[in-house]
Amino acid sequence: MSVASHLHSERFKVVVCRNLGPDLVIWPEDRACERSWLMENIPGATGVIVMLTDKVRSLSGPSLKVVSTMSVGYEHIDLKAVAQRGLKVGYTPDVLTDAVADLSVMLALMAGRNGGVGVDLVQKGQWPNFSWAPFSLCGPQLSTTAASPTRKIGFLGFGRIAQVTLARLVPFGITHCLYSSNPSSPPNHARDAALAKQHNLQAVSKVDIDELSRESDVLFILAPGGSDTYHVVDERLLRKMKRTSILVNASRGTLVDSDALAKALREGWIWGAGLDVVEGEPNVAIDHPLVKEPRCVIVPHVASATLETRREMATRAAQNLIAAILGGEMPAQVNMANV
Ligand code: GLV
Numbered sequence: 001m002s003v004a005s006h007l008h009s010e011r012f013k014v015v016v017c018r019n020l021g022p023d024l025v026i027w028p029e030d031r032a033c034e035r036s037w038l039m040e041n042i043p044g045a046t047g048v049i050v051m052l053t054d055k056v057r058s059l060s061g062p063s064l065k066v067v068s069t070m071s072v073g074y075e076h077i078d079l080k081a082v083a084q085r086g087l088k089v090g091y092t093p094d095v096l097t098d099a100v101a102d103l104s105v106m107l108a109l110m111a112g113r114n115g116g117v118g119v120d121l122v123q124k125g126q127w128p129n130f131s132w133a134p135f136s137l138c139g140p141q142l143s144t145t146a147a148s149p150t151r152k153i154g155f156l157g158f159g160r161i162a163q164v165t166l167a168r169l170v171p172f173g174i175t176h177c178l179y180s181s182n183p184s185s186p187p188n189h190a191r192d193a194a195l196a197k198q199h200n201l202q203a204v205s206k207v208d209i210d211e212l213s214r215e216s217d218v219l220f221i222l223a224p225g226g227s228d229t230y231h232v233v234d235e236r237l238l239r240k241m242k243r244t245s246i247l248v249n250a251s252r253g254t255l256v257d258s259d260a261l262a263k264a265l266r267e268g269w270i271w272g273a274g275l276d277v278v279e280g281e282p283n284v285a286i287d288h289p290l291v292k293e294p295r296c297v298i299v300p301h302v303a304s305a306t307l308e309t310r311r312e313m314a315t316r317a318a319q320n321l322i323a324a325i326l327g328g329e330m331p332a333q334v335n336m337a338n339v
Pocket of ligand 1: 052070071073096251304
């Protein structure tokens with residue numbers, strides 16, 4: 001089989017002609033495993049690989065050494081509880097950075113350029129009734145123009161994914177990068193000046209969240225979830241944003257107050273939103289206030305969903321698990337020191 005057809009095959013099947021040691025217990029279906037199945041199978045296990053859909057609070061069984069999650073986020077794991085048990089936690093940073101940055105840019109473009117409305121119109125068979133008109137389905141342009149030569153891109157959270165997203169946007173002619181990040185970490189002026197120089201930007205600056213919301217033409221939410229960032233995007237913040245601005249969330253749904261965002265879109269405080277994540281997912285049905293908003297483009301938590309990236313994530317999750325079981329260094333271990 002060629003590399004290209006491997007890439008497009010759904011999954012690999014491997015046949016092993018001897019018992020090579022470990023007992024592998026695999027949930028056989030391509031959907032989140034049932035809680036009862038997990039709890040039944042955990043006793044006696046040395047390690048477990050979980051997805052972000054599997055909540056890890058207390059896991060019984062004295063033999064357990066490691067929880068390895070196939071995700072960069074680990075809010076679904078109660079770190080205090082697992083630290084008390086002395087368990088190691090592995091995760092999959094870095095390997096998904098590019099895929100998430102790609103999708104973040106896609107969402108910004110989709111939301112700004114009425115992607116959701118346009119696709120919906122065609123799929124509902126309404127194109128024949130849609131009359132092309134000079135200003136129909138127009139939206140704010142992401143790239144700069146001669147008449148509009150400034151573009152300020154904001155990031156709530158300025159880690160690896162945000163910085164790669166910034167690099168993706170440079171060819172659009174963006175001029176300023178603003179970001180807000182953990183208030184307890186001091187600004188890194190040297191790094192910011194180097195980034196500005198590298199990308200030929202007028203400025204890369206750490207600002208407070210009010211300035212971030214006031215100034216950003218596109219605001220990307222790329223910060224971790226959890227209680228520290230819960231509903232950080234709320235009505236107060238949304239009211240400060242520009243009427244032509246776009247909000248993109250490719251981190252965790254809990255950072256955004258969905259009702260406030262729906263109100264902001266309905267009442268035109270902002271132009272549009274592109275969401276990979278929504279609080280309460282996957283229970284985001286047709287009657288959800290955000291689904292009802294035409295200028296809200298929502299995809300079902302697929303930011304890392306490329307064949308290449310998901311394979312890397314699966315490999316990294318397996319490597320973390322094996323290293324912890326054998327007592328070696330895990331390629332990516334969650335730091336439990338401050339838990
Ligand atoms: C996806 O959201 C992840 O955390 O990997």
